[in-house]
Amino acid sequence: MYIAASVFINDDELGLHEDYKKWLEGLAPFDASAQRYRHNRTGEDNADAYMKRQVMGREVVVAITKGKLDFGPWEEIFYGEFDGRRAKRVLVKVIGEQRARGTVRSDNDHAPLFDPD
Amino acid sequence: MYIAASVFINDDELGLHEDYKKWLEGLAPFDASAQRYRHNRTGEDNADAYMKRQVMGREVVVAITKGKLDFGPWEEIFYGEFDGRRAKRVLVKVIGEQRARGTVRSDNDHAPLFDPD
């Protein structure tokens, strides 16, 4: 739920995760200076992380069928942290069926599932 | 709701908004000619805006907890208009709880919250 973090769906293949890191670095390179990113005039140096999060997406909406996440082949949910500096927080909401309605909030200090650092 | 416009979630920091404009211009430069964008053969010159909207996203899905938008820190909803030529229209649907169900449609001529021009 942080603006430098992403929840996305993809394949659990380590080479592919390396590819995403490299590819995102190409699209929005880390640059602590305020020449490339005016946001960094605020004293932060993570403007690139906000660009990366925009490419990877903020949230996913997943169908549930017969009580299970209804994915295509290889699909899994990942958490990406693009400046690698904080505990991950993910909010999960279940809607649509009386029996399944609920809210689960996860706040913890475990390492992100997908950490670009 | 226009295909050159985006609803996205990010930080309300003006430098960052400048960064997004510049970054998107790098990823999908404005070019009125039909050499770069075949879409512009139609007589329009805004094919770049459709690319930009695709990066920034069309819609957001936001959880509501205890009657309030359940955001992470710094998250706010923005409207981006990538060819800067029309009134903004945003459709908001609320689902999941009997009490909260409703539909609000906003049609107005106010300046977009985030206007790249």
Place this chain on the structure above:
Amino acid sequence: MYIAASVFINDDELGLHEDYKKWLEGLAPFDASAQRYRHNRTGEDNADAYMKRQVMGREVVVAITKGKLDFGPWEEIFYGEFDGRRAKRVLVKVIGEQRARGTVRSDNDHAPLFDPD
């Protein structure tokens, strides 16, 4: 629902679809080697397709008003297949109204609506 495929919303204009193919090829070029994409060490050659799908998005959430998809002008739903090798599968869930609740799954061998090859 495949990780190299996308469901997205845009204009039904053939020149624009050509523009997307070319633009995505620029952002994430096809390259069967494992030099650019480590994922291709697995024996696959479609890492670029996973990047393209990430830009175009996995799913869309569309409001329904009075029984109809509530789109902005020109908006239509497209299916994009970025390595062009499989039957399309799309999962549609309808939520929120008792009368409209249902699930439709489409599995077929028709050509994708938007096929980059």
